[in-house]
Each structure stands twice: as C-alpha cells, then as structure tokens.
Amino acid sequence: MTGNGEPARIVGFAGSSRSESFNKKLVRIALDSCSALGAETTWVDLKDYVLPVYDGDLEAAEGLPENAARLKEIFSAHQGFVISAPEYNGSISALLKNTLDWVSRSPEASPDLAPYQGKFAAIMAASPSPLGGLRGLRVAREVLTNIGVTVVAEQVTVRAAYNAFSEDGQFVEDSNQHHVDRVCKQLVAILQTRAGDS
Numbered sequence: 001m002t003g004n005g006e007p008a009r010i011v012g013f014a015g016s017s018r019s020e021s022f023n024k025k026l027v028r029i030a031l032d033s034c035s036a037l038g039a040e041t042t043w044v045d046l047k048d049y050v051l052p053v054y055d056g057d058l059e060a061a062e063g064l065p066e067n068a069a070r071l072k073e074i075f076s077a078h079q080g081f082v083i084s085a086p087e088y089n090g091s092i093s094a095l096l097k098n099t100l101d102w103v104s105r106s107p108e109a110s111p112d113l114a115p116y117q118g119k120f121a122a123i124m125a126a127s128p129s130p131l132g133g134l135r136g137l138r139v140a141r142e143v144l145t146n147i148g149v150t151v152v153a154e155q156v157t158v159r160a161a162y163n164a165f166s167e168d169g170q171f172v173e174d175s176n177q178h179h180v181d182r183v184c185k186q187l188v189a190i191l192q193t194r195a196g197d198s
C-alpha cells in the first residue's frame, strides 16, 4: 500500500515489438513479481500502440497521434514503470525512444513531462550477448532521468537470452528470478513510501 492506502500502480512495457521478444518476457516476469508484492500492474505491448517516427510537421498538422494520447493516459495513471530495453548498437531501441518522445508531447507543442515527472522506474534488459544489454541500460537510465523519472539503483540484465527462458515464459535459472525479485522489491518499496506524497 502507498501512503494514501492504495496499491502502487506500475505499468510495464518493453522497447521491442517482436512477438517472441526476450524483453517482453522479462517485463511479464517482473510485473508478476511486482503483483506478488502487492502492486497493481498493467502490461502494455507497444505493438498495440503503433506510432509514426516523431515528426514535428506531422504533429503540427494532426496533433498527437491517437496511440500516443492513449499511452499518455496510461502512463499518467501509474506511479511506477518497469521498462525492459533491448540494446541496439549499444543504445536503446528506436521504438523505446520514439514512444517516450511522443508521450512527452502536449497540444501546446512543448514537452509535457507530466506522465513521467515524480515517477519511479526499474529498468532491465535481455540480450543474446554476454553483457545482457548493459550498455543500453546506461542510455535508458539517462533518458528517463532527463524526463523526471527516478530509476532505482539496481537493474537487471539477462545474458544469453536464447537459453534464459522456458517455453512457458519463465526463467530457466533461479538466479535471474531472484535478481528480478530484488529489483522489483526496491521499486515497490519506493512507491509504497513515496507515492502517497504526490
């Protein structure tokens, strides 16, 4: 429960639209972990919220795309984020950045960071590589911090992702589950102590 007696609300999504995305599997596991800790969770598949690449001319002509407005509403209704960021060429995916960018826009054509500011996030990554997407998380942390999200200190990387998940979408190794649980515990604890303040 948060300071106002309500469960912490956490929305989770991955910066990949791929159906068999490792990062989607990771977020689903993390949201289950947050639920077990008493949080209310919402899963968002960005494949259901297709957006054009951000274009100022398009925004000026047509305003915020409907899917951006829908995501903005969803993000605004939650106090916490679980974000799994696939690493693309050492950074975050275009899908993740484009989504964060569109949701930061307002009808006044200036950044509206309300869906992010004062919120908290746990970040994670899954990758086939031995680093598990670690380099992309450095960027994810920086971008989220810049838009007003406090990212919990510990983060999750899942290496050798091809072998990390079972067919039913769970971890093969207990150590990965323990790590996710530990980070989710930190996120939920922060939300429980801080969310009632806002």
Ligand SMILES: Cc1cc2nc3c(=O)[nH]c(=O)nc-3n(C[C@H](O)[C@H](O)[C@H](O)COP(=O)(O)O)c2cc1C
Pocket (backbone or CB within 6 Å): 014, 016, 017, 018, 020, 021, 022, 023, 024, 086, 087, 088, 089, 090, 091, 126, 127, 128, 129, 132, 133
């Ligand atoms: C354009 C591109 C660049 C990539 N660059 C990296 C990289 O820098 N580091 C890495 O660990 N994996 C990299 N990968 C591999 C991704 O980690 C891998 O495709 C992963 O499965 C993507 O996440 P998903 O399973 O959630 O879709 C790259 C993949 C693509 C398509």
